[in-house]
Amino acid sequence: MTAYQDLSDHFGRIAAVSDALGILQWDNDVMMPVGASARRGESLAALNVLRHGMTTDPRLGDLIASAEADTGLGVWERANLREIRRIWTVETALPADLVAASARAVAACEMAWRQARAASDFPALLPRLAEVLRLQREIAVAKGERLGLSPYDALLNDYEPGGRSADIDLLFDDLAAFLPGFTAEVMERQARRPADPPLEGPFPVETQRALGLRMMAALGFDFTRGRLDVSTHPFCGGADDDVRITTRYDEADFASALMGVLHETGHALYEQGRPAAWMAQPVGRARGMSIHESQSLLMEMQACRSAAFLAFAAPVLREAFGRSGPAWEAEALRRRFTRVAPGFIRVEADEVTYPAHVILRYRIEKALIADQMPLSELPAAWNAGMAALLGIVPPNDRLGCLQDVHWPSGGWGYFPTYTLGAMTAAQLFDAARQADPGIMEAIAGGDFGPLVGWLRTHVHGLGSLYETPELLTRATGRPLDASVFKAHLHRRYLDEA
Amino acid sequence: MTAYQDLSDHFGRIAAVSDALGILQWDNDVMMPVGASARRGESLAALNVLRHGMTTDPRLGDLIASAEADTGLGVWERANLREIRRIWTVETALPADLVAASARAVAACEMAWRQARAASDFPALLPRLAEVLRLQREIAVAKGERLGLSPYDALLNDYEPGGRSADIDLLFDDLAAFLPGFTAEVMERQARRPADPPLEGPFPVETQRALGLRMMAALGFDFTRGRLDVSTHPFCGGADDDVRITTRYDEADFASALMGVLHETGHALYEQGRPAAWMAQPVGRARGMSIHESQSLLMEMQACRSAAFLAFAAPVLREAFGRSGPAWEAEALRRRFTRVAPGFIRVEADEVTYPAHVILRYRIEKALIADQMPLSELPAAWNAGMAALLGIVPPNDRLGCLQDVHWPSGGWGYFPTYTLGAMTAAQLFDAARQADPGIMEAIAGGDFGPLVGWLRTHVHGLGSLYETPELLTRATGRPLDASVFKAHLHRRYLDEA
Structure with missing residues (x-):
């Protein structure tokens, strides 16, 4: 068996574990009875640790180097090898106990978020979210050191390989300058046309x-x-x-x-x-x-x-x-x-105002990861950003900074x-x-x-x-x-x- | 950390993987789209291999021996340790590739069984089932050598720890002698009473x-x-x-x-x-x-x-x-x-005739595991057994030897x-x-x-x-x-x- 084939088999087994995690996460959100959440958190954490162990297997460094010296690989194989090295580089930046601690903190925070959102109670979420953020910063620093990236770019890299916040800043600043005036013009235009009659429900x-x-x-x-x-x-x-x-x-x-x-x-x-x-x-x-x-x-x-x-x-x-x-x-x-x-709600936004919701979150999460803002100030920063970008202020945190699952579930660097x-x-x-x-x-x-x-x-x-x-x-x-x-x-x- | 605590933590992690397997298997049978079966088989096999690796971790033998020398354990801890040794003894009897091969053969055979049952086509199932049986025999021999048991008793032991076919033979021979006469007497009694009117459907x-x-x-x-x-x-x-x-x-x-x-x-x-x-x-x-x-x-x-x-x-x-x-x-x-x-159908049987269905399957699977009967003769043996024990012969294999998932799914030694x-x-x-x-x-x-x-x-x-x-x-x-x-x-x- 060549080094490349060995690697390919190994990553095939990793995919089988990832598939298991995908189905368990789906079940968690769609099927699972509420009393099972603690034990499910243990299962997800255990599988994440096992997968992390597989992607950081001590044999991999040498195998990747050997495969990279193989001149007989086709274009897909070489691209596969490039992706394997990318994954291995990121994963070996993290100790297994940090991966497990983050998975547990996320499981607990997601549960707390469901209740906190329903009650519009940010202080109830704060300790759990602070723990998730603390671990995300640890993860960001460890990955950033390994990849030569800022902590935020290291998180972004997980979702957008090669993405850089410096580029995003330019694109988003462009949009942030364009959209408010454009939005006002569109709304003025739409206000002039006669209202359509309502689509009357109910819709079973x-x-x-x-x-x-x-x-x-x-x-x-x-x-x-x-x-x-x-x-x-x-x-x-x-x-x-x-x-x-x-x-x-x-x-x-x-x-x-x-x-x-x-x-x-x-x-x-x-x-x-x-x-x-x-x-x-x-x-x-x-x-x-x-x-x-x-x-x-x-x-x-x-x-x-x-x-x-x-x-x-x-x-x-x-x-x-x-x-x-x-x-x-x-x-x-x-x-x-x-x-x-x-x-107020991102997932209900039209395509013209949607970027404002994203730019708000992107700027806040960059500041939080860089430790330039205390987490306790999140509601105030959120509302100030909504006022500046969209001209409206949510009446409570359920319609504000508690609306999205991303931060409680550890998805920092995703919004842009x-x-x-x-x-x-x-x-x-x-x-x-x-x-x-x-x-x-x-x-x-x-x-x-x-x-x-x-x-x-x-x-x-x-x-x-x-x-x-x-x-x-x-x-x-x-x-x-x-x-x-x-x-x-x-x-x-x-x-x- | 004591040796016992170390073991306890380790088996807690094994339970988390078992829980994942339990949900994936449920999903397989209840939710999964048909096109996902091949990849799901890979996932189940991968997790079974990982779990097998955990229950056969080279550290466990010494840890179990150290914990057994610990005089400070309570009655539950000691019983837990006894069960841990039982699991470890059985699991270390099997090489990882045999566990994986059996999981794959079972996944393929279960799919084939669904089609073969629908079509009442035993020959279509035969090659897949032969492969499952071949691997079950390998498993049975390996476990039996480790435990000092006959191959069949080694399989039975997975479902009924400590159970022995010699004891079951006595109990089942007793029932097989009692039930035919008793059943005839009951049916004669029931035939004499007036028929109840039907329970008319449909029942949504x-x-x-x-x-x-x-x-x-x-x-x-x-x-x-x-x-x-x-x-x-x-x-x-x-x-x-x-x-x-x-x-x-x-x-x-x-x-x-x-x-x-x-x-x-x-x-x-x-x-x-x-x-x-x-x-x-x-x-x-x-x-x-x-x-x-x-x-x-x-x-x-x-x-x-x-x-x-x-x-x-x-x-x-x-x-x-x-x-x-x-x-x-x-x-x-x-x-x-x-x-x-x-x-004809076991799962529809009343409690008086049910044991006959079980005794039939028990005797056949004992013979198959002991290699005393070719698998190709299963339909004939089944029908002969039905005639002897219940006085009826199924008109086809869908109502006969294809009705149960147990053998295709690797559940040999379960029926008794x-x-x-x-x-x-x-x-x-x-x-x-x-x-x-x-x-x-x-x-x-x-x-x-x-x-x-x-x-x-x-x-x-x-x-x-x-x-x-x-x-x-x-x-x-x-x-x-x-x-x-x-x-x-x-x-x-x-x-x-």
Whole structure:
């Protein structure tokens, strides 16, 4: 057996443990009875320790060096080896007890967060969150030292390999300067047009679920390798060949679940479209979180809030809910699904105000990781940032700094990828339409085949073969910038509004 | 840290991995999309290998010896140490690659079995099942050499620690001699009484599920630490503090799902009642499969087919299904639920003919493990055994040797525990009623508290503190024999019929 084959087998076994963790985490959020949480925390911690032990196996350093000297490897093998070295470098930066302590702190903090959010009680969460943050800083410092990165960039690197906050600062400062004036102009424009009549509920959960399944099928979701379920916080998770998305239903408003399903289906199509031959190898993984989020936003925002999609969807919605009238016409639905209004909740935000939510969180988490702000000041900093970026202040912390699971669950350095994803989505969708002008017409007929086919070739099927900038340059002709995203917003919300 | 504490921590981590396996197996049978089975097989195999590595850690031999020399241990610690040595002795008998090969063969065979059963196609299963059997024999020989047991007894020992086929032969030969004549007498008696009118369906699945949940609550199931779901083959599984039972619904017949739920709830009450302080340690585990099955049969057969329970259940059933009339009176339901008739399917068998199904399987699997019969002759041997023991021959293998998942899933040596459990159930229930004469009256009022309280004290809360014969002797005053079971059958099916 060559060194490369030995490594490949080893990382295949690591993938099998990661798959187990994916299903256990899904079960934790979707199925688990409440009294099992303590023992489940032990199980997740134990498997994380075992996986960490596998990725830091003392044999790996020499094996990687030997494989790198192997001149017989193909392009995929060499890229796989590059990803293996990346993982090994990051993982060997952390002692096993730090990994286990972080997993336990996160499990406890997530439980506390559920109660604290319900009660809008930030002080109740503070000690648990401080412990998570303390451990995240330890992790950030250890990884940063190993990788030659600042602590924040070391965390960002886990979600966005190669990403740097210096670059993000430039992109986000650009958006932060553009959006307030643009948002005001859009809202002024929308205020002048007559209000559409309301979409009157109730919309039964079972009907919404059937509609979601129908739309997932239209987009190309493979139900032999995935599921749709319910959880408090929607996500796309599961395992290889077992991609599980979740949503939550509101009988008074079908749109949030429907758009959520379309969003998570975008993530799921990426996971289901990864290269089958490399599914369980590092090079077969999704490239990073900004590309991942680009796939969900490309579906939800770019494709499914378009006039073309709503021409297809309007009669489906009317039939599903047994409704009719002017509010249910395609153009009225398009206006509704592109309505802009600053709000408190990130996951309910429209695509124009969404970046402000992300920029707020990005700036705060950078300051917290750099220890430039006490955690106890989080609510005040949050509210000040909301006032500055969106012109509104949440009346309580449930609608403010307690709304997201990311920080309690240890997901620091993740938030910027949402807006990097939005910009990437605009750039990819634009390139796809230029490459295949029939894409929008097909979508208007309920056929996502041409769009998904282009994505399979230029994104999904490539896994982690290329670094993110190269992936984007090959697909769109240039690295990421904000111009296509801004042009998209201008066209949709001013030119075509 | 003492050697004992070190061991205790180590086996706590092993329990966390076992819990993960329990949830993954549940998910495999209840939730998983069909296309995920290959990758899931990899995950289960990987975790089994990791767990095997933990139970065979080279440090353990010395640690166990050091702990055994520790004179400061209490009675629970000493019993825990005895169980740890038992596990370590068995596990170190097997090389890791044999464990992994068996897990993979089982995963493949289970999938093949599902198709082969549906198509009644034994030849299609034969190669996969032969591979499972070949690996089971290897396992049996390796364990038997280590433990000084015959190969079959070495497999039996996994499910029934200390159990010996020589003892089972005596008990089963006794039953095999008693039952045919007794069954004929019961059937003759039942043939003379007028037929009850049918229980007319349909019985909607949702109503059946609600009824099952209500009965689980009446028996004392803790829903904060467990669930009820649907699977093809009902089981009780899951993890510590997360006990998950399954059933399957037939809209034409509510009784099979209801009785199945009562049966699995008996298993679940045992799991939920294990000693909390020792939950994740070997001494806190269920004692063995005959005691486990005794808990399900004590609920389903002893308690819930009694006149007392049906006096409580009859009005609940009438209300749930909106039915009335003579067929729905308690005594008519009691007659229906104690009807005896030889049939092809074990899981549908009544308590009088059930042992014949078990004796058949026990004799066949003993012969197969001992290599005294070619696997290709299984259908013929099965049909000959059915003719001899029950006087009927299945028309196809779907109703014959393909009906059970046990052999395809690697559960060799398990079958005898069903009938050992039936005898144990009779002996325990008899002792409980003698100790607390109010038990039946409470059940007639829908209150299982007195019965479950006795079981908590004498069975559930003891975990694996005592070996099986001592547990039974402490609870009932004597080791297991068939006399109480036979007296129970005589009373229910002849004296009170």
